[in-house]
Amino acid sequence: MSWLSEFVDVYDKNEKNLGITSYRIYHPKSGEESKKAYQMLPVSHIFLNCTLQIDLNADGTFAGAFVVDDPKTIVPATIESSIRSGSGSYLVPLPVDDKLQYLARDYSKWSGDEKYIESHKKYLEQFRAYLIFLKEYPDQYVYRTLQAVYRYVTENDIINDLWTGKIFGENVAKEKVAGNNLFKSTVRFNIRNPENVKRFENRRFFDAWTQYYHQVLQTDTVSGGTDEGIDYITGEENVILTSKHPKGILDNAANAKLISANDTTNFTFKGRFLTADEAVTIGYDSSQKAHAAMKWLLTKQGFKIGDRYYLAWEVNGENTADLSIVSQNPLLALAQKKFAETTEIDTNTNIAENFRKVLIDGANKDDYSLQGSVHLIELESPVNGRFGVVYYQAMSLQQYINKFASWYGKITIDDRQSFFNLKQVCYDIYGDRVDDKRMAATVSQLSHMILGSQIVPWSLLSAIYNRAIRPASFNDDKGWRRVMRTASKLFKAYYDEGEIKTMLNDSYHDRSYSFGRLLAIADVIEEGVLQGSENNEGRVTNAKRYMSSFAQRPLDTWKIIYTNLQPYLRKNKYSFKASKLIDEIFASLDAEDKHLNDPLNGKFLIGYSQQRNDWYQKKKTSNE
Known part of the structure; x- marks a missing residue:
């Protein structure tokens, strides 16, 4: 009953909003801005x-x-x-x-x-x-x-x-x-x-x-028409009880109830208790307040995928803040903006600690209490007339910030910070045709992981790896680059090794990481020449064309890619830098390693992404 008591608390602290119409503004990717009215009942x-x-x-x-x-x-x-x-x-x-x-x-x-x-x-x-x-x-x-x-x-x-x-x-x-x-x-x-x-x-x-x-x-x-007794939500005694609870909490399931009223039939307490009151008794006022606050919050800041609803909140005095992990929230948006403006990232930066400080600074400025509680709940309505709580977690704002900071520290692969959109990540993993059921399950899995162990499930890594190494299967290069970037972030969090840093680590000589760097150099050299030629605009580089084979047989495939790279090296003004890097990386590989041609792991994607970013960053700096 703890989560129900939290909703009662939300109601009590927001009584000034009773009946007042407010609007939630939606900003769709395409189309006009829309708004939806909501009120506290x-x-x-x-x-x-x-x-x-x-x-x-x-x-x-x-x-x-x-x-x-x-x-x-x-x-x-x-x-x-x-x-x-x-x-x-x-x-x-x-x-x-x-x-x-x-x-x-x-x-x-x-x-x-x-x-x-x-x-x-x-x-x-x-x-x-x-x-x-x-x-x-x-x-x-x-x-x-x-x-x-x-x-x-x-x-x-x-x-x-x-x-x-x-x-x-x-x-x-x-x-x-x-x-x-x-x-x-x-x-x-x-x-x-x-x-x-x-x-x-x-x-x-x-x-x-x-x-x-x-x-x-x-x-x-x-x-004798109404009972009095203990309210299991508040713990108060001699309060008016009810066994009939509100419906209409979920917009898309108007008749769905959280607490059933027909507990004397079908699957309920039978076999355990003689009457419903032996299982639980709930006060009328508490039930009304909890359901009203739940509906108010869901409309105000909830997020829906398929039949599942996501909600996160923190009661800050009289304000109820949106601290969603599924969609962008104000605190994180403020922190990321400040982080981008004030933090210079290099291989020596403790990204997690810096991000944590910025989050705490943002929380203090907005008068959040670091000891206040953040609540996250997931609701689902799989059948008509019923909905239930499938997940609930509460933690202090300090713990919440620490989890977020730790996660963003783990997934940062370059100097760009952006919100880790779980819905978009799901599209990156499974493609644009993913159904709502899988989408909801994956978003839940990711959110629980971020606020929990932060160990990325291998099933997700395997799925996105197989998409990332096949750029030819994408309709446009932009979509593939987004998937590659997401995959690199997830694998960086999975390995979470000290040698894999926020930026490129040219002292790290892991086989997969090094082969990823080699492929990135070949890609940017050929890409630079193709972009400068009108006849070749839009043509796919050999590095991308052979990426899938490269991931399975890196040494054999590299020989083909390197041979095809020679004409582009002669035309590219950065050929000396590229050739030197290729020689240095190849020299770091163990020629005696009998596994040199074995399939590459996810570090290959990290090496590729970080080498590409490093190349263009240094190119930009030299041009300036």
Whole structure:
């Protein structure tokens, strides 16, 4: 229950945000910028997609109606109405805003079904009880406003008003009722006022219903309708309990529940306990807060792949920071920017320590607490109606920073720093056609590894190695270079040897590393000549053409590549430097080694990448 208590904590520290609309901005690689609204739900409220809005005057008379552009509306709800379903749902109305079948006294006339008379009666009965409470409520503005709504629904025919208001005509209304389209229409009420404050966005109304419904539940505990006991989330005793929990937490699985309500059937606690309460008891307020905070955070900063949702957060005072490992987060972005501006990398730099200092400096500037907790959770909805927690981890921000710093220290292969995008890494490993299921599994595997052992699984290394040594299989050179760079990073983290440094180490004479350097020199020499010739632009170098064979039989293949390189050496102005490097590297290889022609390991990719980068860096410096 620890992760549920953390969500309750998020809710308590962000109560000032209740009902306030904020926007998450999306920046797609192609297309226009988009945004998505999100709000923190108050306790005892739900989101309802309202298709129509009816405006009333202060005296409860009809003032107009229209089809809404922003259907997502926060409305008060009871436990039963928030999860209603099935044949008996027509007798479980929401308190104020709801479907027309509950609100309209003339609905039965239009639908021809007498049962909706009972729907309307239940709605008025519940509404009337709420108004009795509000009559003594300190904020009489709430009472007067809702009294106007009550007066309207009791004294007027809503469908008739919608018809005369030309929202739809008589024949259209009849057809929609017959086809059940109107049956699904939902209505929200608003009272026109000089300040143009919308009733369904006003916190005064949220607080009033929450207070009233809490009183209703307390009354039920006295009569035996609601239980009291220990809340396993907070540890508090004598609190109002619930076995019915909110749904609609995941946007793409609206009916999925985290905690099931039908624990007396199918696969549940059977065989272990006699009743559900013997397994666990959860407080109503805690359940409401935890689910509301979870949905708020998921919409605010969550990340989705297939059926899996990723979320990371750190509560910093009243702020809830996004510290995702799957997608770029503000702290890491700030640190990388500063790192690029202030850190000069060479073979002697302790990259991990420098990166750690920059991260901590960024955290201190943004008032993060290094002892505060970072929480990471993964949720999955594999079947309709259910979702569960498949992974949860909590650590201090200090530990989180240390893990990140260590990882970026291990994967740095040159002087360029960029975010290690796990989704892009997955594409690099398996190709652009990877399915969502494999994508989610791989992203999870990588994130757990980075925050855990930091030992890269061989299955991932093998897959990306086989792609990296086959440049001819790519449609463009840019895509292959990205895969080669990612592969080099992963192999550097895998070997994690002192000899393999951040930049090229020309004193490291490992066989695979040295052969990688040789191939890089041959590649840049031929590439330089081809780029300077209009007739040969876009032509693949021999180094790339033979790379796959080179990885399997380096010595034999090098003889072919070196022979083909001679014409390019004569044309390239850096031929003396290249020839000298080739001689030095080849001389460092053990000619007596009987394994000299054996297949190369991942160090070959690191040597290739670092030698290419070193060549162009020195070339740039000499030109300057």
